[in-house]
Amino acid sequence: MLIKILLTIVLAIVVGNFVGESRGIFGISFYSIFSFGGQLFLQALTLLVVPLVMSALVSGLSQLGGNSSFGRLGLKTIGFYVFTISLAVLTGVFFFNIIHPTPISLGQHIAVEQVNQIAVVSPGEAFSKLLLKLIPSNIVYAAAEGNMLGIIFFSLIFGYAIAKVGGQSGNLLTQFWQAIFQTMMKIAEIIMKILPLGVFCLVAKVVASGGMQSIQGLGYFILTVVLALGFFIFGLLPLLLKCFGISPVEHLKKMMPALITAFSTSSSAASLPVTMECVEGLGVSRRICGFVIPLGTSLNMAGSALYECVAALFIAQSFGVEMTIGYQILIAVLSLITSMGITGIPSASLVAIIIILNTMGVPAEGIALVIPVDRLLDMCRTTANVYSDATCATLVAHMEGEALFNKRALAT
């Protein structure tokens, strides 16, 4: 499977480059064919997200909520999230100081009309919006608009209440949600079969649209982000696994389909079904996978935090702000906090960067400096987000005494 997907990516780059946006067949451009195929694949993945997250959390909590293991699991999970995000932003600050991406001329790059498409909000407004999203007034509406935080909050409360109800009704509901979860995972398994085709369309579309060529003048910025993310994914997270006696090579191999899906879709939410399949394939039980991964898709955006931090530092530097240690630490902390408020969709980090710039008093138009390369870097940071979720789930499972890598976990 892995070799097949990697070959698919190479083929997609070659084909995308060759056909560009204009070549076509029977009057239909290849670009629009790839775009359509990619859209279909994305929709098939996204279709699963709401029922998968709800059934995973409700069935998990209905079994856990009644005893103290829920609190323990929750604390460990949040602890790992905060730890990995902190590690990520520190990596970003470190690489920024090592490489010192050259500030670029502002006038040449800032196109105000690009910025106007992004709503500018103050940090206070952003925080109150986040709280309002957490407790939606209508769960059906929250599901329809893809409000993950609202869905997660409702599912946690719902599952907890089922555990408290207990008895025959409680058992019945637990079994019902478990059955839905198993069915959703079965559909995810079916979608995995068309993964190479979906990845091909998405990557070929980006390459054909010239998305990879808009990088002039931003070389050092891209280098900083890519090296920092690479070090985080292939250096720090494996080291963390190794510290707990888990084989990083085996782990990375088994997670590859999820990482490639994240890379090609730029959406950790859309990648969720594949991520859960892979994490279960590591031997992590459904109990833990169903709790840690959906929550991580909303809260554990380590790659995004790293990116927000480097981008905000880069933009502030381009506006001539002096890069003192205190200033850098403040941006790192803001990146950690704002990353927890974004959702796993493409370009979500741009809003967080604007909030950071506003808070630091840097003109929000500065975001236009990084917009030309956002798509490319989004692919990389989403991969880091997904791998960080998978690593947290693995470590929590390990600490809970689960045997990893032996066999596919059975429903618990």
Ligand code: ASP
């Ligand atoms: N695209 C990222 C994700 O889905 C979010 C972002 O940083 O824009 O995880």
